[in-house]
Amino acid sequence: MGTDSRERMVRSAAYLFRERGYSGTGFRDVIAHSGAPRGSIYHHFPDGKAQLAEEAVRYAGEFLNAGILAATEGGDAASAVDAFVGWWRQVLIKSEFRAGCPIVAVTVESHDDAPQLASAAAAAFDRWQDTLATGLSNAGVPDDRAARLARLIVAAVEGATILCRAHRDVAPLDDVVAELKEMTRSAVRED
Template structure:
């Protein structure tokens, strides 16, 4: 994300929140401007390629924030269980803070289908791969072999993202809590 101005940062943060609640198709430039409280000219000044560039920046921003958090959690034993606890807490926070109106902006955007989304989907892939790598590193640090850790990391990531979708639909954290409990049993102690 560009560090050029407070307006650029507000635009990226506003876009991340809108993607989390509305997905790509439901997020309009006027919505971004209103939520960011930024002049319309800022959009085109900092993001001359328009909505795809803004969405990519927002996804990258969220991706880095979460990955940093996961990497910190994975630095302490039991590594993978700490990552699971912290990742679940992040997802739970998005749901609770928004009263289930927002979910993971990366997941929400990945589900959007639009011809202009190729660069945005590329950013989503990079973020999901980075999160997977963080989980995999934690599993390896707990003693799993690389191949088993890679497979288990995908399971953790897919299960949590799926639980978020269910939690949002049910307006309840029940699925997220159950998924975290079940995943904990699959991770080294």
């Protein structure tokens, strides 16, 4: 049982959490979606669903962070916003507003029995913020302001994604993006 089936299960879990949430996704769903052999999920995730979810959160966090990192290198301050938002916009439209952020999905459900899930989610959000803050700083935003703006970008985009799903429209995301881009541009001019 190789790492290929393990990686497929982690990716599938992240994908399924986007639409069904943590509670709505079971091992059986992950096996069916990933095409992995039935017994392999118990082999690769002996600590159960929480272990799979923790790894899916890490995977989703790193996946998006890589996109942010690539898009913010050498760009202006507004490109940091575009980097974070472009992928979400595609996910919303392609899924017909059924999919959101798998990290939010795992975060909002209570996991008193699996506190590592909140820790993994916090680490992913922190990583996005750090990457965005670095991109903003490199574009000329003062470091302290860049850190605050990065946190605002993550929070606003995650919130706008939820509004888009509720309204089945990308207008909330587009409105938030327009304001965030203006804020980041003005933060460079204020320096």
